[in-house]
Amino acid sequence: MSTPLEHDYIGLAETSSMERSSEKISFSSSASSVPSTEEKTGKTANDTCLNLKETELRLGLPGSQSPERKLSLFGNDLETNDKSNGFAGGPLKNLVSGAKRGFSDAIDGSNGKWVFSMNVKPDVELAKAAVLASPRGGLDSKTNSQQARKSVSVMKEVVGVPQSPKPVQDKNNLVPPVNEHASAPASKAQVVGWPPIRSFRKNSMASNLAKNSDEGNGCLYVKVSMDGAPYLRKVDIKTYNNYMEFSSALEKMFSCFTIGQCNSNGLPARDGLSESRLMDLLHGSEYVLTYEDKDGDWMLVGDVPWEMFSDSCRRLRIMKGSEAIGLAPRAMEKCKNPN
């Protein structure tokens, strides 16, 4: 720790030239509350057109130029999985088995302005290091079950810091966040003891979430997230009787985010969506509806009869179609072996 290492969070010590060469590294100041991976595109702050686009809620990553941007959260995940110890990768690991792609591929596919927090002009005063918890890679005994699903982040990094204080007054110095978590993929690695909340409260909240999935209350609120949307919604599955109602409700909820990609017209009035319907969704639109079931597996919505779905669904994710490629075959398998 006394020798400063220069690593970025993902572990690319020598960064690709494109990051170093971006003149102004900034991140978007969109309407959403957290600077997330989606927003970390290198755009110049002076570009007002982009600012407008920035605040517009739309598909794809705010500020991104090209909708065919291949850079994804999941690509990042894979890379961090390689680099850190025991990073479970959370619920996404099941997801990307079919969609593995190297990080550099992802970079190349993008418009090349992926921003790393650590790569800044040398004269910009770097604040410090992030995070990091026990290199054991294990979990402290007191962490609750929810935390147990995510790993404790491991990599320690300390940025070389100047000895004399440098007032960061220069407004042209856009200091990117040193916190790697802001630029980290969606499944954040967790820091031990952060945010500083006592165990009792953490456990109460965790069981709050679990309780929300219990059917004892007579309602079943599940979270629905959509890739690229700045925030997620909650929906009570029990208030719908079939996929058609559900789907149209979701479409209404997320219509402000979509540009009409989720196709809910002309759904046949039957219990389940047919396989062909699914494939329509997959190929016809950029987004598919997936859900995490009781076992923690991610499945395509529509595979199983509605009742089975509403009983086993824990959360929903409107994913980019390209990410869900690995899902369909597994989903079919699961149907055949219901267990």
Next chain:
Amino acid sequence: MESFELKRSKDSVNSDQSAHWSSFPDEVLERVLSRLKSHRDRSSASLVCKDWYHAERWSRTNVFIGNCYSVSQEIVVRRFSRIRSVTLKGKPRFSDFNLVPENWGANIHAWLVVFAAKYPFLEELRLKRMAINDQSLEFLAVSFPNFKALSLLSCDGFSTNGLAAIATHCKNLTELDIQENDIDDIGGSWLSCFPESFTSLEVLNFANLTSDINFDALEKLVGRCKSMRVLKLNRSVSLEQLQRLLVNAPRLAELGTGSFSQELIVREYEELESALSNCKNMHTLSGLWDAKGIYLPALYPACTHLTFLNLSYAALQSLELAKLLPHRRRLKHLWVLDTVEDKGLEAVGLNCPLLEELRVFPADPFDDEIVHGVTDAGFVAVSFGCPRLHYVLYFCRQMTNAAVATIVQNCPDFTHFRLCIMNPGQPDHLTNEPMDEAFGAVVKTCTKLQRLSVSGRLTDRTFEYIGRYAKNLETLSVAFAGSSDWGMQCVLGGCPKLRKLEIRDCPFGNAALLSGLEKYESMRSLWMSACNVTMNGCRLLAREMPRLNIEVMKEDGSDDSQADKVYVYRSIAGPRRDAPRSVLTL
């Protein structure tokens, strides 16, 4: 209490003069001093001269020990012989967040043994962050026949069996307050251990427990304890059960409900509402787990005189809060979850002009998806409507320097400012600049500031400001901040009243640590973890300052030369002998 040893020499100088001017008979002096309640006043009084020192120690009935290792049991009982009430704090605060090894210490048992011998009339024991097991609880229960009040906050090591022992043996118990502990909750039969003849309980708080309790026993207990004024239930108690309890306890001043979400028929709802409205003395309301918006109106009549509303376990939406607040104009303390969002906080600003304390907790702090919570806007809205605000704990995902400047302009009387921007090292979300100016504004404007927690992207400038302006600061918490040793040096060099400094994940090293050499003896403690401090630096500190205890906790696999976690505290008891192997005392 903490500094008496260091000032002993002063006493001897004054002793010849005391005969001349301090002509009060001891009894009078003791009478007068016994009225002094504040520990600091008592400490000051004890330093005046030898007579006063003795009068103070003979008249003291309540001893507060902020760090259980700063003093030994023998010293305490030798100085104070008439203690009825003890408050003890143990582990460093970061143990609440799992940063301290499990078996670190702060075990109460040795203290209990000594107290049993020297303070057989002990009545109250209040523990915070201490380790206490069931045998100790049982020992406590049988050793002190006059025992009245037990309060355990953020402790660990015991189970409900220990509570059963207390219930069984403490015939004069008036207070059982179990809060946010790490309890091994094996069941609710402990409540049945209160004997039928037992009627003295005034305070019962078991909100901490998660398991079901024996409701029948509880109902009978509440029924026969006519002086009960504080009752805080756990989540397993339903609305219907709550109603039955309230019927028997209309004089409750503080109520913590259980789960607030049972399906009720109309008649049951009305009964609940009626029972709640009969509680005319109620000034504090908490619990409300799983509160459903539709049942909240049942609370309205009970809430007219509320001064403290704790909604931090009820995931209310903005509208629900907005509807609840307009009749709560007397609110002084409000705790909420960030599910209420900025709109909910606007409602707070509009409806709670007398608000003094606001705490906003995150509902989903570890969610890896982006969720709305509260932002700078909500905090600003509150500040416009609540000029008396002086205590804030605010968890958010974005903040700006400008917002904080506005907030402290509106509320210059902050004594406790704890801002947690949940992404470590996150800058001002509008300007991308560090949050230095925000905390600069806080310390410049809020001259009464005693406690500060900083967060976000911070350079040394923040600490320059703190050192220069925060003249009343006593507690400072720092995480993921600063640029160099200079930052910490500014704080150590500048804050005259600093007592507790806790730092994690900052680039402060040996130079910073050693710059506080003289300072640490006037402080209660220093915690530094995941910083740049080395073993050599700690050894040097230990060598220079023999009256400080320097403890280092290492993590597996870390470099031998690194001091991963350092805990420095003053002590007149010398290095402790009960440290586990993972803790090195230098």
